[in-house]
Amino acid sequence: MSGDSFPLNLPLPRFATDSCEATYLYRELRKPLLRYLTGLGLSADEAQDVVQDAFLSLQKHLAADGSQQDIRSWLFRVAHNGARNYQQSYTRRMGEPLDPVFDAASSAETPEQAILAEEKFHRLDKAIRLLDAQERKCLMLRAEGLRYREIGEVLGIPTSTVSDTVERAVKKLAEKCNV
Amino acid sequence: MCDSSGRLVAWMDRELAENEAAVVEQHVRACEQCQKLVAAYEEVSRGFAAHYTAATRSVISAETSRKWPRFVPVLAAAAAAGLLLLALLPRTVKPSPVVPQVMEVRPPITSEPQSTPVEPVRGRHVVAHRKAPNQDREMAGPAIQIAIPADSMFPPGAVPEGVSYIANLSLTDGSVQAIRLQR
Numbered sequence: 001m002s003g004d005s006f007p008l009n010l011p012l013p014r015f016a017t018d019s020c021e022a023t024y025l026y027r028e029l030r031k032p033l034l035r036y037l038t039g040l041g042l043s044a045d046e047a048q049d050v051v052q053d054a055f056l057s058l059q060k061h062l063a064a065d066g067s068q069q070d071i072r073s074w075l076f077r078v079a080h081n082g083a084r085n086y087q088q089s090y091t092r093r094m095g096e097p098l099d100p101v102f103d104a105a106s107s108a109e110t111p112e113q114a115i116l117a118e119e120k121f122h123r124l125d126k127a128i129r130l131l132d133a134q135e136r137k138c139l140m141l142r143a144e145g146l147r148y149r150e151i152g153e154v155l156g157i158p159t160s161t162v163s164d165t166v167e168r169a170v171k172k173l174a175e176k177c178n179v
Numbered sequence: 180m181c182d183s184s185g186r187l188v189a190w191m192d193r194e195l196a197e198n199e200a201a202v203v204e205q206h207v208r209a210c211e212q213c214q215k216l217v218a219a220y221e222e223v224s225r226g227f228a229a230h231y232t233a234a235t236r237s238v239i240s241a242e243t244s245r246k247w248p249r250f251v252p253v254l255a256a257a258a259a260a261g262l263l264l265l266a267l268l269p270r271t272v273k274p275s276p277v278v279p280q281v282m283e284v285r286p287p288i289t290s291e292p293q294s295t296p297v298e299p300v301r302g303r304h305v306v307a308h309r310k311a312p313n314q315d316r317e318m319a320g321p322a323i324q325i326a327i328p329a330d331s332m333f334p335p336g337a338v339p340e341g342v343s344y345i346a347n348l349s350l351t352d353g354s355v356q357a358i359r360l361q362r
Contacts, residue, residue, distance in 0.1 A: 031239055034235065034239060035231065035232065035235040035239065038234070038235040039231060039234065039235060044237065120226070121226075121229075121230065124223070124226045124227070124230055125230060127223075128227065128230060139227050139231075140231055142192070142224075143224075143227060143228040143231050143232075147194070148189070148192070148194045163188075163189050163194060166188055166189070166192070167185060167186070167187075167188045167189060170188045170220050170223060170224060171188075171220075173223040173226070173227060174216070174219040174220055174222075174223045177223055177226070
């Protein structure tokens with residue numbers, strides 16, 4: 001009897017693999033994407049909506065046998081483009097960048113160290129506000145661990161431009177912070 | 180200004196080609212100024228990452244308050260559909276055995292039976308007419324009609340006047356097998 005049977009070749013294994021792949025990516029990249037979108041100026045709710053839309057797109061992309069290469073930069077690019085739908089807050093926040101809350105208690109052992117660390121933090125904050133939008137985006141994506149090539153794919157610019165932009169931005173920060 | 184100073188960040192980020200990185204590395208080991216620059220760039224890079232993380236911390240903490248992201252139900256539904264499909268389908272498919280087609284040998288039909296086309300009846304199921312079991316037998320062979328006076332078969336007064344019967348006889352091998360009266 002068993003000799004008469006043959007395995008059924010359905011797209012089911014591929015389907016299940018896609019779901020697992022998307023779930024894994026969601027777990028790994030959800031927070032980096034949220035951070036980046038918030039850095040672009042989106043509110044928490046807006047960032048969450050964009051991230052979820054990006055993963056829905058990923059699900060469709062994988063189901064349609066889309067390329068699985070450079071999936072990290074693919075997701076960042078989809079999220080980056082999705083953020084443009086919130087153009088109002090995007091423009092507003094990129095004009096007045098990140099507003100971090102300095103947590104002195106976590107980084108200093110003595111009150112003097114806390115004061116110095118806070119001064120340093122605010123100096124850096126001031127220097128970051130002097131960066132242009134492209135420089136800030138490059139540094140945010142770099143902070144998320146993306147390679148220059150990936151950053152270029154997300155922002156739609158050549159890798160050499162990313163390299164120049166990152167170099168210039170880091171030099172600016174170093175000069176403004178007197179380090 | 181050193182020649183390598185424009186490539187220090189890319190060198191730190193391991194973005195240079197192997198031969199180019201080797202040149203920069205060799206220079207940095209020998210150049211005190213570039214070593215300071217590298218240290219400064221590393222510090223502001225760490226500072227930027229900390230600043231960036233601090234600025235977006237509130238979003239990450241708020242993110243956990245959402246019960247069900249829209250993405251999760253879609254995945255769950257997709258997985259459930261997949262499992263259902265898997266459960267419904269047989270694990271293996273048995274190919275139907277190949278049966279050689281044998282033509283049934285029938286005697287040639289010499290004449291088609293005359294059949295009256297059945298008109299479909301609106302609103303009713305159309306059922307094909309079935310012949311009575313003995314219809315063929317009745318129609319087979321020549322019909323012999325024999326007129327027999329009713330008085331000789333029935334008692335007087337049993338049959339109303341003016342009524343006659345036709346007897347159908349079934350004959351086999353010259354002997355009567357059955358008599359059927361038809362009014």
